[in-house]
Structures are given as structure tokens and as C-alpha cells.
Amino acid sequence: MSTAATSHAAAPAPPARDPARKPTPLAQALNRALRDAMAEDPSVHVLGEDVGALGGVFRVTDGLTAEFGEDRCTDTPLAEAGILGAAVGMAMYGLRPVVEMQFDAFAYPAFEQLVSHVARMRNRTRGALPMPLTIRVPYGGGIGGVEHHSDSSEAYYIATPGLHVLTPATVADAYGLLRQAIASDDPVVFLEPKRLYWAKDAWDPGAPAAVEPIGRAAVRRAGTSATLITYGPSVPVCLEAAEAARAEGWDLEVVDLRSLVPFDDETVTASVRRTGRAVVVHESGGFGGPGGEIAARVTERCFHHLEAPVLRVAGFDVPYPPPMLERHHLPGVDRVLDAVDRLQWESRWTEGGGR
Amino acid sequence: MSTAATSHAAAPAPPARDPARKPTPLAQALNRALRDAMAEDPSVHVLGEDVGALGGVFRVTDGLTAEFGEDRCTDTPLAEAGILGAAVGMAMYGLRPVVEMQFDAFAYPAFEQLVSHVARMRNRTRGALPMPLTIRVPYGGGIGGVEHHSDSSEAYYIATPGLHVLTPATVADAYGLLRQAIASDDPVVFLEPKRLYWAKDAWDPGAPAAVEPIGRAAVRRAGTSATLITYGPSVPVCLEAAEAARAEGWDLEVVDLRSLVPFDDETVTASVRRTGRAVVVHESGGFGGPGGEIAARVTERCFHHLEAPVLRVAGFDVPYPPPMLERHHLPGVDRVLDAVDRLQWESRWTEGGGR
């Protein structure tokens, strides 16, 4: 596992005073969310490739077939458009399908079903056919995966009206956001940061901590010098960068978006207005990636508060590299700090804009 | 046809002094480009649905099968992934396939082939298997098309490294850019603005005007007050807005990007540095759309030249509306002028920044 994930376990979770709170891997909290949702609501059905006896290649569906039977957690034929399309039909009949796409790049065959149907069915039918679907997509790199196993495809999803796009970065959010996604009457693309599957936070499965609702960002670290706006696998990286930045005299705020759609302008704007500087950090490609949207809307809303342009730290605009080169591609602590360094700190003095 | 297209015919084309230059619809210039490319290079093959006897639903491939035979211009079975996948194989063998996707939304079934293979094959093989493919996609609305016939899907393509993304807005570019796309050794998603198919410019098919190369934007109207950054179907809208803006005392520059990837930072940045204000205009959805990227990179490069945040005028973040409502959705002249109006003109005086 990456050091990022390890440091993450340390950083945001409060010390486990409560004995019921045990270090729990993020994947296990997801598993628990599925189990609890299925137990509570018989209309929740899980389907996908290898989600049954195997429990999914990341074991997120482990034990569900044993507990709920094959009709509730179903190994499907190997055909992603078929899986998502069938889930659309199930949702039309009132079920709440939770679909697993095995890896991000293997969700692409289902793209037409996603864009042309999942995202549009409610609107098409003026609300008569809502799509209470959750599409779980393990995404991102950093796990040494060979080609097609490390894509970050969120740019495609956020550009598709009708979808909610969520991504947890903490164990509590893994559980809480997934429960909210399944309970939502709107379709949710639920992006699971692969390299955080094994990251642990202290967490009590018996009494899962409440989390902010869909559509709210969370300030993971308060700071005054600049805001790091980030999500998913880059949250631990930013927290680590913020720690390291103290040595340089910077006190960085870290905002974890949690929900890319709906976007929490309020929290983000408030933070950037306070700090006057911002860097957007994500692993997916820069050009046409979410960072452009975020930087643009922050700038639209905070222009006169900005001491420097909102900068972006993102994956390079290249196909995801092979394992031996991925460390050069992934935005790491150094690259984040380099960007912070370019936030025109001298202008504070030369232009006299005190804050 | 929309008034936008009509006004476009009037606006950018110089008066047809040369008698060989006749008012030519954009679709016809595309047809001519295909024909000339096929005549010049026997490795150019056209394939798609209804491209043969019918000549395509927009008649862009009209006459090609008659002239070059079914092996060169081929009606395929109705399966977009199959079409694009077969084209990949043809390109692997050294041909230059030109694929027609019948409408933008019907390119989605081919998304996996596009993202996982077309965009990556050269990189995957370290240059051994380039993909000299052109994928023609009629895009955008304004033609009264029922559901799925008016999508603007460029956000998906520009976020995919390995693809070039071009879109002509003039008859000369329709011909010139398509020839360049076919000649390119890289895969090109060639977005054809549907509602400009019937827009005419004076143009000589016997001696087609040379156009700027791939990767260069064109200043379609010089101005000093602010820059409208746009492309494809929104170019005529912006030109019309620029004309109308004269009444308000604004002298707007209009930059036609032509090539979304590669992006011409040089031309765009030079323009915005000159004018100090910019609005990005496109028809595709705002959130996660190309406008975010463009606004963000312009801001990164021109921050200290900007009198106001770069604003965006885009389609609403809704599934493309039915024909009876599309005029409310499409960014028109008024919406562009409203945005120009919000470019904080008073600050010029209050802050004393003369230009």
C-alpha cells in the first residue's frame, strides 16, 4: 500500500477512545454498508461480475450471497452494458440495484446505458421512472495495476447531467455515503478509490458515525494560508502535504469534496474566500478533468478574493502509465507543495494585499 | 435553419470576388474533402451506417460509393463498437479509416473502443501501431431533433488523452480541417456542428482555401473590449453577439478554437491578455464541460491581465431538451451579451486600470 493511504489512516480519524471503534479498512466499511442496506430494504439487489462466491475482486461484496442468496447478490454474465441495462429494468420495476463495475475502465462498455438511460430516465418520464441505482466503480491508480486497471474516469461522469457522483476518502464516508447513495432515488456513480480500500480508520460498525449528506464537502483540515480542494484518493496526499507545508510556514486547509455532483459551492467558496488561494488536486488527467470545472467556478465566485490564480495538480495528460512508472504520474506531496509554492506569495507584500 | 447559421454565412466570409467561389454548404465541403482524400490516397476508407447508397443521413458521404466502390465506402452492420473496432484493425494494417457515427449520442456504444483502444494504441505500442483514424461525429442541437439527436459530447473526448478533437465552424475549415484530420497519423474525433451543415460560405471546391493547421485557433473577429472564446456551432452565435454588442459600445474579439485538442494556448492567451476580459461560449453542458478547462487555463495564464473572472455561457446542466424547448437551452446572442455585461466594466473606472 502507498504511504499516502497509511498516513491517511493516521491523519483525519480522531483517536479511538471508544473501544467499539476499531481500525477498519475502507473496503470493509463498504461491505458493511451493502449488508446493512440489504438487510434493511429487500428491494436492494447487488449484481455484477464475481460479486457472489468470490465476494468481488476487492472483496467488497464478501458474504452477501451467503447471507442473502443469489437472487439478492447475483453473479451476472460478463457484459457490462447488459448488467447496467438489466439494472435499469430492475429499477423500472421498483428495485434498488447496486451494480459493481469490476474496474473503472471496464465500466466503459456500459457508457451508452449510463448516459442515454440511467442519467435520463427520470427526466425523460417527468419523474415517473426514477432510477434509484448505485453504480460502484473502483477507480484510480497506485495499486500497481496493469493497463486498464487504474483509470480515473470521473470527468466523464460529472459531465453527464442526471447522475450524482460521489467518492469517499474516509472509512466513515465509505459507509455513510454508500448508504446514502443506495437510499437515494437518483442514480449515483459511486467512485471507490482503489488504493484506499486497505486504508484504515477507527470505526464502529455497530454504530457507524453519521456523515454529512450527499452534496456537502468536508473541511478535513482547517488552515489559513491556502485551500487544497480535493477528493477521493488525493485526500490523504493533500493531508500529508498540509502537514509537510507547516515546515514552510504554510497553514493549508484541506477540503474533501465527497460529492462532485452535486457540487458544494458553499463550503468551497467560503474556504477560498477565507484563504485567498487555492489548488485543486486530483489524480485524473488535468486537461478536461474535474479540476478545470472546480478552478473555473471557484474563480467565478471568489475572483476578488484571489491573490493568485487557482492552480491545478493532476495526473499528466497521458494514458495511465504502467506500474513501474505510475509514481511519476500520480500527484504526490511534492507536486502539491510545488503548486502551493507558485501561489504568488510575494504579491502579498509587493501589492500590499494584507489578509 | 437557425438564424445563427444564416448570419454566419454573412459574417466571416469575405465577399465572393473570385467567381469560382460559390456559396457552398458546409456539408458539401465535407463531402468534397472525403472525395478528394479518397482520390488522393487509396488507403482512405469510409465506413459507417448508411454511408453508401444513401450517402449518410446528412448526405456527407453522398456519391462516394458510386465513385469509389463499396470496398472504399462501406455500409456496415448497425453496431458502433463493431464499426470503430473494425476500423482499429484496419488502421493496424495500414489503412486510414474514416468512420461516421450517425449522431453524437450513437457514438456512445463505441466508447470503450474509443477510450481503451483508439486513444491508447500508439502509446501502448510505443509508436508501432499509430491510429490514423478519423471519427466523424455530427454534434450539437438546434435542428429540432428528437431525444438523442442533439448531444454535445466533446467533454468526453477532450478528457481522453491520445485523441485530437477538432470542430470546424466555417466552410473552409470543414474542408481543410477534415483533410488534415484524415492525413493525421493520430486519431481525430471530428465534431461536425449539425446545424451548420446547411450554412453557406463562398468557397471554391476547385481551389480550396488553405486553413490554419490542427492545433491553431483563429481570430474570427478582432476586438478590444473582451474576448469570446468559442467553437463549432457557437461561433456564428458569438459573431452575431459581437455585432450586436457594438450598440452597447463593446468591441468584442471572437476566437474560434477549431481544435480543442491540441489547445492553442498561444492565440487564446494573447487575445485575453490584450482585452483583459473573456467569456467562453459553448453549447454543451456547463458543469464539467470544456468551458471549465478553458476558463481555468486562461486564468492560470492571464491572471494579472484579467479585469474580471472568465465567465462561461453554456447549455444548462440538463439532458438535451425536446425540440419545443431547445431554444431556451441553447446559448444565444442574448445570453452571451448578458455574460459580457457581467464582466465588471465599472472596475475599469473605479480601479483606474486603463487599457
Added chain:
Amino acid sequence: MTVLAQSGAYRPAPPPAWRPRTDAAPLLPDEEPYRLLGTGAELDPELLTTLYSQLVLGRRYNQQATALTKQGRLAVYPSSTGQEACEVAAALALTERDWLFPSYRDTLAAVARGMDPVEALTLLRGDWHCGYDPRATRVAPLSTPLATQLPHAVGLAHAARLRGDDVVALALVGDGGTSEGDFHEALNFAAVWRAPAVFLVQNNGFAISVPLAKQTAAPTLAHKAVGYGMPGRLVDGNDAPAVHAVLTEAVERARSGGGPTLVEAVTYRVDAHTNADDATRYRQDAEVAAWREHDPITLLETELATRGLLERDGTDLRATARDAAERMAADLRERMHREPALDPMALFDHVYAERTGQLREQAEQLRAELAAQEDADDARPDADDAEGDAR
């Protein structure tokens, strides 16, 4: 059979004992398309007259809708003229609780199920995308992206069975649509899940301009069934009672747990692809003329005449059917000439269960624009016709 029953890991004996799991023969279609008309088969007179009235109504509906495109009252109309037997039989083969999954060409099937034609035509009129409530009508939205509705039908049928409901899903697709990956994936899912689904391929010879010979090299499209392990049935698509019989049998098999069926109905698209299409570019009039000789209405009328069913209680079935059709057409014409009142603000109403902040902002923008426009219109002397130009 439930999914559970098939759930055990597949444990093939090693190859020396390996056998194909079932014999393909019962899955293969007959050599000849199934026919009833002219065969002297026993047929329910009630069914024949109902089919006839519906075919006449359907033909008139197709004509009226086509006429409405010329009057600018429909954005586009893909006619099912010549295919009425398939459309009508599909509708009649279903009970009220069953679901129909039409493609964009199949408004007639919805109408034959009892849907208001104005609602059925909403999409093609340029009004909202889907003009009816699919849950109330058990008709899924008309599917424009080809074959994408087939997995929906499978999922819905599967869900209904999991719920223990007696529901069958019948999905319609064209010959062209069978080439799409979604066709393949849907049929495979249906067979593996033994979902109560029926797939009706209307092989009308063309996918826009592309003839069947460029679409497939299979003996028939019904032969595709064997690759999924479901029965394939071939039927004369212009023989209404034959299509009805084959579909009814397939629906009953699905209902009773026998799994899905693929039906190919051989028919012909007599009109152009849509009103916007020019069919002379890719086919000869002689071909169309030949198929007009095999018209579903004429065929059935001949049968009714042979059986002495055209006159009953002194009334002529043809006249009754024609009159009903004319009434429907007049009503449709009249109502389609009224401008629908669309609220532009509806753009934002159903994207999500609740408007996002983003959409609230955009709705405000549009509201302000509309208000400004109204003010401007009010200021004009001819303010009266400012509204009403929704097209």
C-alpha cells in the same frame, strides 16, 4: 425456475465424458415462416375480427401521423405501414399487467394496447421525451438508441419474477438492431436468468437504407436464438393471426417459467424510414409493389371473406372498422393541431429528485430571461401573439 436453482458452480465432467448440455433442435426455427392465413387452420372469429379492426385502425393511424409531419405537427414520424400485423399482434398478445418495450417505430403497438395516440406521439411531436407514464401504461419509453431497451426488458422481467409477480416483458427491435451488442447481452442475460421475456424482431428488410444482406449472414435472424439457448421462432409478419399465435405461445412459455423466446417476424417497411428519408436512393419501387401485394390487411380481409366473417348482423366489418379509424384520425388531427403548452422551467424539474444548487441557479437565470422577454413583448404593440409560438 429461479436464479438460485441454476446457481451451483458449473462442474463439467472431464472432457472424455463431456457432452453438449442440450440438443439444439428444439431451439432452431422452422424452415418456413409460420403462417395461418390461407391454411384453413381453426381460428377464433372474435380474434380475427378484432385483429382486422385494429389493423385498419393502425393503417389509418400511420397515414394520419405521416400527414401530420407534412403539416409540421410532428417533428418526425417513422411509419409502421406494412408492419401493422406485428404491432397489433404484439399488443394483443399481452395482458394488462405485462410490459411492452417499444422502439421508436412502435407507437402503434402502444396505441393498440389502448394508449392515447396523442400521448404516444409526444416524443415525435417535439414535445417532451416521453408522453405517457410507463408505470401506468406498462409501456416503456420509446427507445431511440437501438436495442438498448432489450436489457431493460430483461431486468424488468427478472425483477417481476423475483417479486413473484405474474408479468411478462415483450421487447420490440428491428432487424438492424439485432447487430448491436446490447441485443446480444440482453438475450444472453434473459436465457441465463430464464427471465419471462419475449423478443420480437420485426425484420422489415431495412435498417434505414441498409438491406438485411449487409446486416447478417445468418440463415434467419431467428437462428440467433440457438446461441443463447432459447427457442427461435420464424413467422410471417404480415399474417396477423400467425404473429399473434407465435407471440401468445412465447408469452405463455415465459409466464409459466419456460424462459425467453426470440421471434423473427418477416415483414416489410412499405414507407420510407421516416418522412425525412428518401427511399428511392436505395430500393426499387418494384420491390415495394411486390410487398404491397402481401399486405397484412388485404390478407386478413381475404381470410375473413372466405370465412364469411365480413358481414355480421347486417353490418359490414370493413365499414365499421373504417369508420372507427376515421373517428380516431379526426380526433388525432384535431388534437394535434392544438399547440401543447410547455413550460420552459420544466427543463429543470426532473433532472434529479430535487434541483441541485447548480440547477436552481440556472432556473433563476432562465426565469429572469423569460421575464425580461415578456416585458419586452408586452412593450411591443403586437403583444397578443407573443405567447403561443412554442414551436
Added chain:
Amino acid sequence: MTVLAQSGAYRPAPPPAWRPRTDAAPLLPDEEPYRLLGTGAELDPELLTTLYSQLVLGRRYNQQATALTKQGRLAVYPSSTGQEACEVAAALALTERDWLFPSYRDTLAAVARGMDPVEALTLLRGDWHCGYDPRATRVAPLSTPLATQLPHAVGLAHAARLRGDDVVALALVGDGGTSEGDFHEALNFAAVWRAPAVFLVQNNGFAISVPLAKQTAAPTLAHKAVGYGMPGRLVDGNDAPAVHAVLTEAVERARSGGGPTLVEAVTYRVDAHTNADDATRYRQDAEVAAWREHDPITLLETELATRGLLERDGTDLRATARDAAERMAADLRERMHREPALDPMALFDHVYAERTGQLREQAEQLRAELAAQEDADDARPDADDAEGDAR
């Protein structure tokens, strides 16, 4: 037959005269998988000994590659142990100018064609995505997205035929991969175009954990051929000469203009899906044990013994084969322990023919970072091992 020859618009006679276009019988597979071993059939001794040596080599290759994953020298390895007969026969059925389209499991087929195993394993090592030149080797890149390579094979075969070249494309796919839409679309294109392509499905019983019974309800996967109008052939995938014979026939048919063939080879994935998989979660050891009894190497060795072909000119074929395999393994081991030298700047080299401005900027950024890092490393006392930790 050229595409042109099929190009006329499809002009069916009206339904009364309508007939299925061909009889399905020649397309259907035999009831029993085709077998040669133990049948006493006439077989070329040269072929048998070549196959044997290659199988032994292949088995050793699988073992060595699996061992390399344990030593951290391969990122992942999907073993083809138990499937060597398919892999080797596929390679041997092709001439040098033919193309092979492997899936991620089929490095052995590439090696059996003569590719350097180190090049074949480049992807799985975590080094560059494709480690060989597909044009030089006529082996397409290993395809990870399932079934997506099949339309490529069709397109390439079609292109070669259009160019008048004598080239056949053989594409490999798993039983799971047959469920994907791309499988369907590729086979349909191949049949309609009569492309010189052969599709070999290695039905090894599983798609990761999912058994065949959850993948299809078809009698056999070979039965899918009939739905495309191409012959389907069923073969014992552990009978190397049988697979070779069936593929050779299919390749020859394709080469001579007879169009594509679908071959299903019934075999078994003896190892787990990859080294990262835990097969005990979804199958029993007894099943694996039963298949080990039907091992392709043992079967062929028995045949060779029966025919007295194990000893030739005083040398034992088994020993010769084993020695060659050990040499290959030792060489592979040795070379895979050398760290490949990857240049991080290569990230930007092949995204496009020329770097875009965007990529030039990003390359500069990385170059600066690497330089800064090198300076930092140089400053450290243990600067010697600063390089070389490419993993």
C-alpha cells in the same frame, strides 16, 4: 467473395415465397467435441513431437512465470496451465504472415509463435503496456478489455483481403468474453464481410469465479456460430492435435475465401484466475483433480508412447523437451531478475505522433522534478542506490 459481391440491396421475394437463405445444418457443431488422441487416426509424427515439445515448454513457462510473481518479478500472471494445447495449437496453425490476437491470458501462444518470453511478459511485469512490435511479430497487443480485440481482428483481416494479401487473423477469447457485446459485433461483421478471421474460444469453465452455467444457457458456445451464419466447431481443448486440426481447417477455409469460423475448445483453467486469485472460494479441488487426469501433456505423451515416438535415434523425447524447457526457464528467470530500465520521460513520447504544447509543458515539469530529485539523491551519502528502484 468480396464485399462488393454481397452489396446489392437485399431483395426478398414477398413472404409467400420467402425461404431461409441457407440451411443451418453445416453451421452447427458436432454433438461431440472433436478428438484425435486415442482414436487411431492418421497423424503426422513430426507434428505430434513438435506439439509435445511445445506443450512441455509451455507448461514450464507457466510454472516459471507463476514463480516470478512470487518473487515480485511480475506484477500479475494469468496462467494458462491446463490450456497449453489450445495456446500451442493456435500458434502452430498460423503461417508467419498471419496475425494472432491474444487476450491477456495468451502470452504462451505468442511465445509458441516464437516471441521472446521477456517481451511477451512486459505488460504483466509492470513494464510498458506492450512489450513487442505487433507489426514485426504479427501479434496484436495482449487485450485486457475482454473481447475488444475481436473487432480488431476482423478489421485487420478485412483490410488484408482488401489489399489482396494472403493473411488470416486468429483471435483468442475466453468463455466469459463471449458474453460481451463486442464478441457479437465482431462475429457478425466477420460473417457479413466474409473476413478471413478465425475465433477460438477457450472455454476453460470459468470467468474468474463465474462458472459457464452462469455465463450461457446455450447448448455449447460453438452453437453461437449459427446466429452469425458461420460454421461452429467444437473440439477437445486438451487434445493438441485435434485443436491443431480444427484450427488449421478453419484457417485454410478463411484463407481460401470461405469466411470465418467459430471454434470452441473445451478445456480447463487448472490454476487460479491469476496469482492474486483464491480459487478455493468458488470451486472444489476434486474438480481440478478430475481435470488433471485429462492433462494435455499426459494425453499426448500416452499417444506418443503408443505410437513408439517417445524414443528417436536413442534420445528420449521427454528428456529433450524437458531440457529445452529448463533452458528457457533458466534464461527467463535470469533475464527477468534484471531490472528493466524505464525512462520516465517516455510517458510523453507516444501519446501523439508529436508532443502537444500541453505535453511539452508537462514533460518539462517532470524533467525538472527528476533533476531536483537527483540533486537531492546526490546530496545523500547513500547516493549509489538512488537509481535502480524502478519498482
